[in-house]
Amino acid sequence: MATNQEDIKATADIVAPTEVDPTAANTANYFEVATFGEYVKSSIAKVKGGDSGILPVLVGLVIIAIIFQSLNSNFLSAGNLINLLSQGAAYILLSLGEIYALLLGEIDLSIGYVAGVAGIVMAQLASAQHNWPWWAAIIVALIVATAIGALQGTIITRVGLPSFVVTLAGLLGWQGVMLIILGNGGTLPISSNVLNDLANGSLNTVATVISIVAIVAIYAIVVMTREVKRKKKALHRAPASLAYIKIGGAVIGGAVLILISNTNRGVLVPIRGLPWVVLIVVAFVVMWTILLSKTRYGRYIYAVGGNAEAARRGGINLARVRTGAFALASLTAGVAGIIYASRLRSVSTSLDGGTLVLYAVAAAVIGGTSLFGGKGKPIHAILGGIVIAGIDNGMGLLGISAAARLVVTALVLLAAVLIDALARRSRTAR
Amino acid sequence: MDQGGQMATNNSSGALLELRGVSKHFGPVQSLTDVNMSAPSGMVTALVGDNGAGKSTLVKCIAGIHSPDDGGHIFFDGKEVSMKSPKDAASLGIETVYQDLALCDNLDIVQNMFLGREKRRGLFLDEDAMENAAKETLASLSVTTIRSIRQPVASLSGGQRQAVAVAKAVMWNAKLVIMDEPTAALGVAQTKMVLGLVRTLADRGLGVIIISHNMNDVFKVADRIAVLRLGKMVAEDRADKFDRQIIVDLMTTGVSTRARSEDALSGAEGGAH
Numbered sequence: 001m002a003t004n005q006e007d008i009k010a011t012a013d014i015v016a017p018t019e020v021d022p023t024a025a026n027t028a029n030y031f032e033v034a035t036f037g038e039y040v041k042s043s044i045a046k047v048k049g050g051d052s053g054i055l056p057v058l059v060g061l062v063i064i065a066i067i068f069q070s071l072n073s074n075f076l077s078a079g080n081l082i083n084l085l086s087q088g089a090a091y092i093l094l095s096l097g098e099i100y101a102l103l104l105g106e107i108d109l110s111i112g113y114v115a116g117v118a119g120i121v122m123a124q125l126a127s128a129q130h131n132w133p134w135w136a137a138i139i140v141a142l143i144v145a146t147a148i149g150a151l152q153g154t155i156i157t158r159v160g161l162p163s164f165v166v167t168l169a170g171l172l173g174w175q176g177v178m179l180i181i182l183g184n185g186g187t188l189p190i191s192s193n194v195l196n197d198l199a200n201g202s203l204n205t206v207a208t209v210i211s212i213v214a215i216v217a218i219y220a221i222v223v224m225t226r227e228v229k230r231k232k233k234a235l236h237r238a239p240a241s242l243a244y245i246k247i248g249g250a251v252i253g254g255a256v257l258i259l260i261s262n263t264n265r266g267v268l269v270p271i272r273g274l275p276w277v278v279l280i281v282v283a284f285v286v287m288w289t290i291l292l293s294k295t296r297y298g299r300y301i302y303a304v305g306g307n308a309e310a311a312r313r314g315g316i317n318l319a320r321v322r323t324g325a326f327a328l329a330s331l332t333a334g335v336a337g338i339i340y341a342s343r344l345r346s347v348s349t350s351l352d353g354g355t356l357v358l359y360a361v362a363a364a365v366i367g368g369t370s371l372f373g374g375k376g377k378p379i380h381a382i383l384g385g386i387v388i389a390g391i392d393n394g395m396g397l398l399g400i401s402a403a404a405r406l407v408v409t410a411l412v413l414l415a416a417v418l419i420d421a422l423a424r425r426s427r428t429a430r
Numbered sequence: 431m432d433q434g435g436q437m438a439t440n441n442s443s444g445a446l447l448e449l450r451g452v453s454k455h456f457g458p459v460q461s462l463t464d465v466n467m468s469a470p471s472g473m474v475t476a477l478v479g480d481n482g483a484g485k486s487t488l489v490k491c492i493a494g495i496h497s498p499d500d501g502g503h504i505f506f507d508g509k510e511v512s513m514k515s516p517k518d519a520a521s522l523g524i525e526t527v528y529q530d531l532a533l534c535d536n537l538d539i540v541q542n543m544f545l546g547r548e549k550r551r552g553l554f555l556d557e558d559a560m561e562n563a564a565k566e567t568l569a570s571l572s573v574t575t576i577r578s579i580r581q582p583v584a585s586l587s588g589g590q591r592q593a594v595a596v597a598k599a600v601m602w603n604a605k606l607v608i609m610d611e612p613t614a615a616l617g618v619a620q621t622k623m624v625l626g627l628v629r630t631l632a633d634r635g636l637g638v639i640i641i642s643h644n645m646n647d648v649f650k651v652a653d654r655i656a657v658l659r660l661g662k663m664v665a666e667d668r669a670d671k672f673d674r675q676i677i678v679d680l681m682t683t684g685v686s687t688r689a690r691s692e693d694a695l696s697g698a699e700g701g702a703h
Contacts, residue, residue: 236580294554306534314546374536
């Protein structure tokens with residue numbers, strides 16, 4: 001509130017409007033280039049002021065790592081961390097999909113079973129009975145998932161029904177479809193090696209080093225070119241030290257990932273290398289980040305979630321944006337379903353799409369995505385997904401019952417929603 | 431109203447916007463009846479009237495949100511126009527700043543100013559070009575209180591938000607800017623800033639129509655005043671032909687018997703001179 005008073009004071013001595021002061025344009029440069037210290041301060045102010053971002057979840061991850069490592073020294077072992085990443089991949093991908101619905105201020109409850117349906121389509125087509133090539137099976141499965149999302153999105157936007165109800169019907173309906181195809185207690189095994197390797201295979205050690213170094217290098221180049229360009233053109237930018245910290249973090253993260261990937265984690269035979277699934281998750285996070293932050297369509301998703309009326313007056317076709325978002329959510333869920341099936345080397349009726357989707361929502365919210373629309377990033381899905389997988393995995397290592405794990409996950413989710421709600425309240429109070 | 435004889439003279443008056451005999455009904459409700467109004471370039475025209483007088487409906491007809499009933503004419507820049515959507519109005523150079531400002535709190539200033547009309551380079555957004563254009567527009571309006579153009583609109587004060595909304599309207603080479611209650615819910619200093627902004631727009635040669643309940647603001651900033659009552663234009667003339675009491679009379683009863691009342695009454699037929 002103190003800032004508001006400053007604003008009022010500042011507006012009091014605005015340039016006399018009748019004469020346009022040529023120096024006025026020079027005094028207001030409209031970009032802050034703060035020092036790093038000021039940036040940290042303003043970040044903390046942002047958290048207090050309603051834009052929590054990824055700071056809380058990063059703190060949460062560190063706390064989780066410290067607690068579980070002190071209780072069981074296996075938690076931060078290379079094998080367990082890699083295990084955790086591939087365990088969490090399906091949640092992270094589902095959560096990535098859910099973010100599209102959450103950004104609109106909507107929810108999609110169906111994506112857990114949409115993932116199941118996609119897994120079934122893929123497994124069926126690739127089975128000995130149909131014998132399609134693996135890539136064709138994947139493409140068709142993803143098309144089916146996207147079509148389901150587009151259908152549900154069309155019902156939601158054109159008929160004007162609440163997304164909660166339409167996708168709840170989807171949750172029930174697609175589970176039914178799964179049961180019909182699989183039969184009672186049925187299991188559909190996957191025999192294709194490629195499909196099974198999606199979630200279970202790894203790169204060799206050399207390819208691991210090359211791919212991670214390449215990813216970190218590209219990231220560093222992108223960050224640096226942007227920094228240099230914006231500096232040259234005197235555009236708004238964060239302090240330069242932040243760019244170095246980002247790059248430094250990526251280099252350290254990449255080095256750690258190479259180290260833990262290439263440490264032997266096999267028990268009987270040596271297993272080394274980065275799991276394929278990590279690359280798949282990274283690829284989708286990068287793709288959706290670019291879509292959301294660099295394209296018109298992505299901008300419109302944020303605008304519709306932030307203020308649909310403003311977006312409509314701006315000439316944005318709300319129905320198209322919303323339907324597209326639900327289709328993208330289902331497409332991403334389809335990828336999650338394929339990974340899930342690949343990890344189990346089969347699709348069975350034991351797939352619990354209801355729990356999966358709630359974990360996906362939880363992961364997105366824990367990661368910093370708002371339930372109220374307009375605020376969230378793909379990176380939140382990764383961080384939130386790792387928190388959930390970490391709690392699950394850590395408590396599993398300690399031999400704590402599944403019941404207790406559910407309670408702890410619930411408390412973490414509650415804490416995350418609480419942060420979001422408090423942040424939102426302080427934002428609207430302005 | 432004897433609009434037939436007036437048409438020629440009003441067109442030759444060269445006002446930026448001319449309404450001739452505009453009516454609008456919603457079902458059985460007649461919101462506007464035979465409204466004549468003009469808004470010249472370089473002047474601030476205040477549109478006043480009691481609640482339900484039809485101010486918003488009239489503005490929405492000009493902004494392309496409602497299409498007026500058959501029989502009315504809208505002239506813009508000397509040509510008769512018919513607008514089917516806000517996009518049509520925008521392409522003519524008519525921009526509206528609504529009372530709720532229509533800003534997305536979660537987006538920053540640049541993103542809001544370009545909402546729905548983003549610049550692109552290839553497939554991707556051209557953030558640099560947008561940021562520069564937004565910066566120039568804000569600077570040209572002498573808006574100096576905004577620290578960073580990349581801060582979310584949620585963090586701005588009421589006056590700053592109004593300034594962003596106005597800048598957003600002006601950036602698209604607007605010729606006519608319509609503002610709906612721009613000073614409602616603002617403090618003294620912020621009101622002063624926004625009225626300064628309104629004046630700046632008119633001084634740059636734009637036509638400005640401002641809807642306001644606040645007589646202080648109207649007399650501070652308006653060059654011309656148009657009074658609506660129950661869907662009819664009861665007076666329209668230069669601001670110095672009115673005083674506060676006359677306007678209140680006109681708004682409530684449609685006539686004023688006070689001094690200068692003859693000007694007020696004939697104002698219904700007169701355009702800008």
